[in-house]
Amino acid sequence: MAIALIVLAAGQGTRMNSDLPKVLHRLGAAPLVAHALAAGRALEPERVIVVAGHGAEAVTKAVARLDPEAEVVLQEEQLGTGHAVAQALPALAGFEGRVIVLYGDTPFIRPETLEALAASPADVTVLGFEAADPGRYGRLVAQGATLERIVEFKDATEAERAITLCNSGVLACDAAVLARLVAGLGNDNAAGEYYLTDVVAAARAEGLAAEVVTCPEAETLGINTRAELARAEALFQARMRAEAQENGVTMTDPATVWFALDTYIGRDVVLGPNIVFGPGVTIESGATIEAFCHLEGCHISRGATIGPFARLRPGAELAEDVHVGNFVEVKNSILGEGVKVGHLTYLGDADIGEGTNIGAGTVTCNYDGVFKHRTTIGANAFIGSDTMLVAPVTVGDGALTASGSVITNDVAPGALALGRAKQVSKPGLATKLFERLRAQKASLKKGA
Incomplete structure (x- = not known):
């Protein structure tokens, strides 16, 4: 099956406290976004679309250097992950196959994990992980591999918050289905943003199949601060x-x-x-x-x-x-x-x-x-x-x-x-020069 990648790289990364776009901070001597591109390229995708926003000019130059075949599209306003994907979809016009949505600040997802996503037969497949400390992650409500819905922490019941299967944000979807579901997203929420996670509920409402593919939690590590970047570097080097x-x-x-x-x-x-x-x-x-x-x-x-x-x-x-x-x-x-x-x-x-x-x-x-x-x-x-x-x-x-x-x-x-000056020796001259210099030094000391 044909594969296309959408890499979301528009965020400002305010917690990095930097003028540099977050996805251009370096891990393993390469920008963060390079890790996502490298993992995705292992699938030999037909198209690669990178969504840039904050620092778009710098991100565009970096992507052109890292992956000349990738196309960069602009998200002028950052109105959520669903809105970011919507900016990429016109660049996929005419593409028939499976689209995988990645994040430019999540560097550890392995090609094998993306292959599992690509191979899933479901209309929508979400990458999940068992969290040691689920915290405020979105929870995946699933029966086996079948995904029923994604519940954000703030909206979850106590029973749902007890779920340890969490959402990484990475998903795979048929291109035509993704375009239709994203077009129907709304922003009726506290942030006024369009959430990509809402496509799962929309797919289920249409009677489409949704599944979960899981990976180790370490693969889903996102980078939001300088401290997290340093910890990620240590993990990268160890690996x-x-x-x-x-x-x-x-x-x-x-x-x-x-x-x-x-x-x-x-x-x-x-x-x-x-x-x-x-x-x-x-x-x-x-x-x-x-x-x-x-x-x-x-x-x-x-x-x-x-x-x-x-x-x-x-x-x-x-x-x-x-x-x-x-x-x-x-x-x-x-x-x-x-x-x-x-x-x-x-x-x-x-x-x-x-x-x-x-x-x-x-x-x-x-x-x-x-x-x-x-x-x-x-x-x-x-x-x-x-x-x-x-x-x-x-x-x-x-x-x-x-x-x-x-x-x-x-x-x-x-x-x-041979290209050097002829050596000239002056017998006794070194002794005379040193005597003169030492006399001058002694005179200066006496005068002081």
Whole structure:
């Protein structure tokens, strides 16, 4: 069956006390809304509609970056969840299939749970959970899997408040049925809002089938405050660490390794302590990341060793058996098989051939203040310590640069390039200079 997603992301999130829309606060190095989009994308939906309101321009830009195929619609006034869904329905014109409504501030719902919602044969299916403390959640009055009605806490009887099966707000519905039921919603309530939950009663009134699919309470956690965001981050990291270990990753101190939503790590990778993954990191099997490394937007191949104290930035592509050592930064650069960059080096906008050794203190001078330029180094070259490579520049296969050189012109394959001033020594001059300076210092002290 065809699937469409509606992701509600229009709320201001006043309890976050922030100018940033709530769904753009980050969890696992990604906006909250990215988690809902990622879970929903696992169903391979035909259409994805995101409803934006507060901070719509920023939300639209973020969604375009996260999911270019998603469409953003505007809810100019926030008049409830039913009203938000109504804004999305015109974008689903002509769609025939099942619509799943998600929330941009509920990041933990698993794809498997959404698959169960999608597979439900009922006209309307609501996602529920057994709450340890039901509090003020809406209660699901059900007989087995059959949902009779949703009762808001303020309207519930004592017997209904004793029910622990609660409403997550997430639901699935046939597209045509959803459009008809939402069109009939009213706002005769204390808040004057249109509640999506009212579609269950409307469906039952028509004699349609309504069901409940359940999930663990932890999946339904919504984020409303900074404290809840911090707790969610801890839960997210714990889950990612557990998954990594189950997938064959060794972590010497798991509590100090921080993952992003899209971090991918192969089996038999070893992670030292105090490692931070930003977005877009892929590490192939058998690589080692030593302590105190920060990685984002990079690809690390089999057998590579990184760190300690290394930083890989977006566009860093490392082939098999590359070594990047301590206090090395790599950005937008391709390092061929077996390249060694031991320490104290910056490689930006560079292509490094296989087997090349980059000496300590090497810098690719890639920025002229206006434009970025590339440095190309061939295979099996040797770049001496403290070499400044002023891009654009090419060093050929098997070439050598002398330590302390500033390389401004291309170096032919097999050539030795020296680009430093001639050393001049003045016998005895250091002694004379020190004597003069010490005398001046003593004179100043005496005068004080």
